[in-house]
Amino acid sequence: MQKIEVVAGVIFFQNEILCVQRPKNKLAYISEKFEFPGGKVEHGETKKEALERELLEELSISTHIKALFLTVVHEYPDFELTMHSFICEVETKELTLHEHIAKEWLTLKELKKLDWAAADIPIVDKLLVNG
Numbered sequence: 001m002q003k004i005e006v007v008a009g010v011i012f013f014q015n016e017i018l019c020v021q022r023p024k025n026k027l028a029y030i031s032e033k034f035e036f037p038g039g040k041v042e043h044g045e046t047k048k049e050a051l052e053r054e055l056l057e058e059l060s061i062s063t064h065i066k067a068l069f070l071t072v073v074h075e076y077p078d079f080e081l082t083m084h085s086f087i088c089e090v091e092t093k094e095l096t097l098h099e100h101i102a103k104e105w106l107t108l109k110e111l112k113k114l115d116w117a118a119a120d121i122p123i124v125d126k127l128l129v130n131g
């Protein structure tokens with residue numbers, strides 16, 4: 001099975017976390033699901049470099065990447081995803097959605113109300129335990 005490696009940012013502004021909604025996709029299990037912004041690590045990049053690049057490309061934001069939070073390995077029907085999530089901080093909520101169709105800034109206790117991509121559930125759960 002195809003394997004992909006992705007980095008994602010759990011981006012805090014004070015006590016709120018940025019949640020973004022993917023566009024429609026032929027793969028129903030990721031279509032219009034909420035996720036933490038990020039994307040695939042390119043050849044020759046460190047994980048942090050990849051995350052900085054993706055956040056700039058997708059949202060036009062620069063973040064302070066603080067620490068690796070959780071690495072999730074999830075088998076979707078068509079590929080195996082390894083996703084490294086990082087705790088990040090921003091000083092302003094200003095951003096532009098270049099790829100996503102919606103965004104929400106939510107507190108920890110509100111996170112569960114969204115329809116998350118399956119691979120994100122362990123990240124949400126760990127945030128709630130730590131919270």
Ligand SMILES: Nc1nc2c([nH]c(=O)n2[C@H]2C[C@H](O)[C@@H](COP(=O)(O)OP(=O)(O)OP(=O)(O)O)O2)c(=O)[nH]1
Pocket residue numbers: 006007008030034035036037038039040081083117118119120
């Ligand atoms: N960035 C990100 N991707 C996630 C999350 N959860 C999750 O299942 N994914 C999946 C969706 C995609 O299949 C893959 C990320 O790849 P990507 O964001 O570059 O999406 P993509 O395949 O549309 O991009 P591309 O090939 O056009 O460059 O990981 C998440 O929280 N953040």
